[in-house]
Amino acid sequence: DVKVTQSSRYLVKRTGEKVFLECVQDMDHENMFWYRQDPGLGLRLIYFSYDVKMKEKGDIPEGYSVSREKKERFSLILESASTNQTSMYLCATRRGQGAKRGEQYFGPGTRLTVT
């Protein structure tokens, strides 16, 4: 079974703080993703990575950055947290090739509150 873990289930931070969210997968998947999910807005892609040290912007990258130094680990960084970044953050991984191509697996999520 694919296992995707995220560093925290719940996080409370203050406005202006730098926030690190970590995601680790154990399935050697090439692709990793960060989404945020808000009521009524669905899943929105922030950033994704298709290889170590490679990253691409998603639909809403403003205010975020990412880091992928190792294949199994993908970090999301909020440089200066703001209240409008209060959300559920979801990491996902996906196999790049093979019979189950495209199947994407999510971590448990981090509910971030910025006060």
Added chain:
Amino acid sequence: QKEVEQNSGPLSVPEGAIASLNCTYSDRGSQSFFWYRQYSGKSPELIMSIYSNGDKEDGRFTAQLNKASQYVSLLIRDSQPSDSATYLCAVNTPGANNLFFGTGTRLTVIP
């Protein structure tokens, strides 16, 4: 036009009935299609994948794909209260690294 569209619901069915969830997509070149189940406060869980036209069955779940009409559906037979969740449709299009997700259909199974 959104890439993937679903009725937001809510859809209510009695226990034991068949729940039918539908999804349409805009890119005719799409090749891979997925259904996720998401319980309130939890992350999405992959429950079905379908890659070719026709039906694919897995237990009480059947995914149906019709590429000519650009729709994919999920049928849940003998619906149980534990099936109450939001169901997300996702589509993979050629050349795109990410999946396109619908906004989800909320299903409630009434005991």
